Amino acid sequence: MKAAVYEGPRTVAVKDVPDAKIEHPCDILVKITSTNICGSDLHMYEGRTSFEPGRVMGHENLGRVVEVGSAVRKVQVGEYVVLPFNIACGFCKDCERGLTNFCLTMRPERSKGGAAYGYADMGPYQGGQAELLRVPYGDFNALRLGEDAVERQLDYVMLSDIFPTGYHATEMAGVKPGDQTLVMGAGPIGLMAAYSAILRGAGRVWVADRHRDRLRVAEEIGAIPIDINKEDPVEVVKEATFGLGADNGCECVGYQAHDAEGHEDASLALNVLIDAIRFGGQIGVVGVFLPRDPGGAEAQGELAARGKIPIDFGLLWSKGHRLGTGQAPVKRYNRALRDLIAGGKAEPGFVVTQELKLDEAPMAYEHFDARDDGWIKVVLHPNGTSETRR
Ligand SMILES: NC(=O)c1ccc[n+]([C@@H]2O[C@H](COP(=O)([O-])OP(=O)(O)OC[C@H]3O[C@@H](n4cnc5c(N)ncnc54)[C@H](O)[C@@H]3O)[C@@H](O)[C@H]2O)c1
Numbered sequence: 360m361k362a363a364v365y366e367g368p369r370t371v372a373v374k375d376v377p378d379a380k381i382e383h384p385c386d387i388l389v390k391i392t393s394t395n396i397c398g399s400d401l402h403m404y405e406g407r408t409s410f411e412p413g414r415v416m417g418h419e420n421l422g423r424v425v426e427v428g429s430a431v432r433k434v435q436v437g438e439y440v441v442l443p444f445n446i447a448c449g450f451c452k453d454c455e456r457g458l459t460n461f462c463l464t465m466r467p468e469r470s471k472g473g474a475a476y477g478y479a480d481m482g483p484y485q486g487g488q489a490e491l492l493r494v495p496y497g498d499f500n501a502l503r504l505g506e507d508a509v510e511r512q513l514d515y516v517m518l519s520d521i522f523p524t525g526y527h528a529t530e531m532a533g534v535k536p537g538d539q540t541l542v543m544g545a546g547p548i549g550l551m552a553a554y555s556a557i558l559r560g561a562g563r564v565w566v567a568d569r570h571r572d573r574l575r576v577a578e579e580i581g582a583i584p585i586d587i588n589k590e591d592p593v594e595v596v597k598e599a600t601f602g603l604g605a606d607n608g609c610e611c612v613g614y615q616a617h618d619a620e621g622h623e624d625a626s627l628a629l630n631v632l633i634d635a636i637r638f639g640g641q642i643g644v645v646g647v648f649l650p651r652d653p654g655g656a657e658a659q660g661e662l663a664a665r666g667k668i669p670i671d672f673g674l675l676w677s678k679g680h681r682l683g684t685g686q687a688p689v690k691r692y693n694r695a696l697r698d699l700i701a702g703g704k705a706e707p708g709f710v711v712t713q714e715l716k717l718d719e720a721p722m723a724y725e726h727f728d729a730r731d732d733g734w735i736k737v738v739l740h741p742n743g744t745s746e747t748r749r
Pocket residue numbers: 397398399400520521524543544545546547548549567568569570573587611612613614615616617618627628644645646647648685686687730
């Protein structure tokens with residue numbers, strides 16, 4: 360089968376690799392029809408992780424089931440399914456508690472929780488930027504889609520990661536009807552957090568970034584854009600809230616946050632939130648931070664490369680903020696969000712700016728990594744586009 364393979368920093372090649380296949384009676388095999396490139400893929404693409412050359416990328420996957428293992432009972436051949444990026448067993452202590460993001464059995468190293476497709480330091484699983492994907496524990500991990508799956512793939516494929524992750528940010532931030540919410544970052548995750556805050560009834564949502572194309576999309580969904588090249592989000596928010604600050608905030612940037620000159624400082628967006636959120640407020644951090652950033656010493660220094668980041672903890676403490684962090688447990692939200700899409704109440708596919716063939720992945724990675732104008736969310740169709748148009 361063809362797949363997008365990581366070959367080293369800033370090199371992805373589309374190559375022939377051995378076909379994915381059923382390896383365990385609980386596996387299902389999915390012919391991938393839509394698979395997204397994610398901001399998280401860029402951490403690997405840029406050589407900023409321990410991702411091994413030769414691995415297949417892609418953790419945001421949707422497709423049609425073509426084979427099921429002998430122990431699979433629910434999922435059937437021919438059905439369309441969307442797969443959470445977390446791979447989980449369903450029977451360990453963490454899965455039982457709903458923490459599929461920290462599943463204890465899907466990793467060879469028992470001390471480490473949480474697995475994903477085609478991802479650094481999250482187990483040996485291949486990604487779905489390929490013609491076929493092996494899905495462990497298919498009955499538990501696959502979310503089945505209805506008859507509108509084919510024509511609404513651009514909406515449903517966002518259930519694999521960014522829609523539930525954006526929603527998780529608002530859940531950790533405790534966004535309630537009428538709230539004022541500041542979202543840092545207008546990438547796909549920030550846009551989904553803003554969209555989720557609006558779905559939850561927030562009264563006012565600001566989104567801060569420096570890319571005008573992304574801010575324009577934020578404005579189109581009803582958020583207030585803050586261009587950080589021109590305005591300080593802390594001032595904008597305080598000015599609009601009698602100096603008190605927003606009720607809550609979402610960090611959707613992560614450890615590669617940077618200033619206008621491109622200088623990286625992992626704490627930039629988080630410190631803006633600590634300053635801009637009112638006393639007693641909540642902050643949901645879904646932007647990725649790593650305990651080790653192998654390529655990061657040059658960009659941010661030795662301490663940051665070991666995950667030690669200068670956040671304004673004194674201010675955070677004195678304001679009594681609550682901070683939520685971590686990978687999103689996609690399964691906690693994806694069924695409900697699917698039903699919002701099916702019921703015509705949510706259309707997260709609005710973020711898609713490019714639909715491309717798998718062969719175009721190397722070019723797409725280049726543009727997306729450069730945050731080129733108009734490259735917000737890329738969907739690859741490894742098995743052609745004929746089945747997938749709206
Ligand atoms: N927790 C999870 O489960 C989960 C899942 C998916 C992605 N993520 C992470 O979420 C983060 C965002 O993902 P994405 O796909 O939107 O990535 P992205 O890189 O496309 O978007 C990040 C945005 O942040 C902006 N930015 C950079 N510095 C900033 C600053 N100082 N202030 C404001 N904005 C700034 C960038 O301009 C960019 O538009 C990444 O760290 C990604 O790895 C987490």
